[in-house]
Amino acid sequence: MKEIIRIGKKEKIEDFISKIEGKKPLFICVIGNTETAKIPSISAAGANPDITDYTPAADMEYLIYEKCKSIEGVPITPDGIPTPALITKASIDLAEISLLVASGGLNIHPQTPFLEFGGQPGKNISNGLALNKVSSVFERAKILGEQISKAVDYLVIGESVAGGTTTALGVLTAMGFDASNKISSSLPKNPIGLKIKTVKLGLKNAGIVAGDLKNEPLKAIKLLGDPMQPVHAGIVIGAAERIPVLLAGGTQMSAVLAIVNSINPLISKNLAIGTTRWIIEDKQADLKGLIDQINPDIPILGANLNFNQMKYDGLKAYEQGVVKEGVGAGGSVIASILSTKGMISIDQIHQKIKDNYRRIVLNE
Amino acid sequence: MKEIIRIGKKEKIEDFISKIEGKKPLFICVIGNTETAKIPSISAAGANPDITDYTPAADMEYLIYEKCKSIEGVPITPDGIPTPALITKASIDLAEISLLVASGGLNIHPQTPFLEFGGQPGKNISNGLALNKVSSVFERAKILGEQISKAVDYLVIGESVAGGTTTALGVLTAMGFDASNKISSSLPKNPIGLKIKTVKLGLKNAGIVAGDLKNEPLKAIKLLGDPMQPVHAGIVIGAAERIPVLLAGGTQMSAVLAIVNSINPLISKNLAIGTTRWIIEDKQADLKGLIDQINPDIPILGANLNFNQMKYDGLKAYEQGVVKEGVGAGGSVIASILSTKGMISIDQIHQKIKDNYRRIVLNE
Secondary structure: OOOEEEEOOHHHHHHHHHHHOOOOEEEEEEEEOEHHHHOOOOOOOOOOHHHHHHHHHHHHHHHHHOOOOOOOOOOEOOOOOEOOHHHHHHHHHHOOOEEEEEEEEOOOOOOOOEEEOOOOOEOOHHHOOOOOOHHHHHHHHHHHHHHHOOOOOEEEEEEEOOOHHHHHHHHHHHOOOOOOOOOOOOOOOOOHHHHHHHHHHHHHHHOOOOOOOOOOHHHHHHHHOOOHHHHHHHHHHHHOOOOOEEEEOOOHHHHHHHHHHHHOHHHHHHEEEEEEHHHHOOOOOOHHHHHHHHOOOOOEEEEOOOOOOOOOHHHHHHHHOOOOOOOOHHHHHHHHHHHOOOOOOHHHHHHHHHHHHHHHOOOO | OOOEEEEOOHHHHHHHHHHHOOOOEEEEEEEEOEHHHHOOOOOOOOOOHHHHHHHHHHHHHHHHHOOOOOOOOOOEOOOOOEOOHHHHHHHHHHOOOEEEEEEEEOOOOOOOOEEEOOOOOEOOHHHOOOOOOHHHHHHHHHHHHHHHOOOOOEEEEEEEOOOHHHHHHHHHHHOOOOOOOOOOOOOOOOOHHHHHHHHHHHHHHHOOOOOOOOOOHHHHHHHHOOOHHHHHHHHHHHHOOOOOEEEEOOOHHHHHHHHHHHHOHHHHHHEEEEEEHHHHOOOOOOHHHHHHHHOOOOOEEEEOOOOOOOOOHHHHHHHHOOOOOOOOHHHHHHHHHHHOOOOOOHHHHHHHHHHHHHHHOOOO
């Protein structure tokens, strides 16, 4: 079984992999809160809309302490399926990957050390004005990327933002990309109609139409984005002049890539998307179709995770399309396999995920 | 001319240098504010006592932007002598050393990205209660140290805290070390009587006597320390199990070392002090005498900076004992020389400091 699915131009894929194989990554997880997540039925990143504010902080606490501090248990979907942080934790523990938490803007701060850029939580994008201070946050994140790139081999940058696929749709639409049937969801049945309605209302309230912000990515974030985006894109742009960067996530990463590519297309040779098989095989979305519109040179790597043989329903549910990605799950699996040159196998990661599930969900 | 002064056991010195030579450092500068700095005549880290709150933030902005944002010009002593950040900036720019800012607890936050640990500014230590939340801040800093040590070769950890030698005296005294005539000062005439009086009052108000907190370093910080200390010591303890750490500073670093050594003496083989010639030659202080009381195995490395030939009075003043150290100046010089295996010479650093002075102080 192939452990990493490879999509894109063969030469670009091999070039990127050769640059990171056997090297030590730093994994940065950028977290943020947006009121957009509280629109009923739009996000599964939390047991109910109000608790989505706690999801990013709790994810980070789980990664660091193996136990959340801000909530009981771990973040779950309304159906009780646990956070993809279980996958991330298995990977970074096995390969001893370094983790830094970065705050884009939060209502609930994690009880961990974190990087601060002066950002604030995002408003509901249907208002047509989601964020303040996007430029200054972006500039600070760029500085962090420049600085850290002098000290580490490469970066894996993930996210935890409830509501993040809707804000990704917002930014992509404002920038003129055809994303309406290509954006994924943490729910097995993608509430895409609701997302499109939210974005349309946001465009209307912002007084713009799709494509108006083709060359104004920071304005697109300000009007229709979320607080993760300027930090993520800033770090990528700051770092990728010097080192490779794996954008770790699902279709949210296409919005980050659109922002990055618009501001500095020259760094694309140092970029790849790292995601999960569930995103790549998602019939209700089209990550490849999004990336091809933005920059077809960017490889997509997919962690070939398979939970069909798992004996726990909470993990098997991932095969029915629940959750799919988040907290840099796919990218962290890929980094753990490549950084150890395959010494860590996907089977070991499966085993460790099972152990994590037993400990944290079943309390065994 | 020897570029790096070496003090301590030859074997320990050579072992430490061999571990970091040719390797890439990450420089972390831990900053904090304490009301202790506002005691008249106690600190030269700012043109007047009230502005000392701005010094750490402004130092960081200068390092990153080559221009302060929170104040006009750069931090100066009451006599107009500029911040040692000019030395740090010369070194990290020449050797392309990565910089992360870490906040211990601030009234004025830098307009840069920074690491946050949940700390608060410190009160005047003469109260006998200086800080809250020392344990949780320390634990978070330890996590940061553990995490970052998986991704980088070694750490250089400096500080910018106005009033920091007085709080160092506070912690050392509470822990029972004989520090009263060994602590340095940013002033040419060390106001040691005032510092001792401040610490004595603090001990009295805390209801303890010197040495009572021999084995309670975190309590010593809480009663008589500053917000830099738990973050600095936490990062050191978290990181030094895995990688070498250069404690970059003057006699303030003896307080950090006392805390670290009390909590985990086993990591001492990965530690050294990095300072300047001005600290080593300071007749009104005794860094070696402090380190020998704490752990005589710890090497002291000194950047052999010499400003006698400088044509600018603002730099020449360093030879009269003004400033001496701060913002990790000595450690950053040492790291720039060692990381480049001497490709960067102290003469190049002198030249670059002169250029920095011309640009930022003389506006040429």
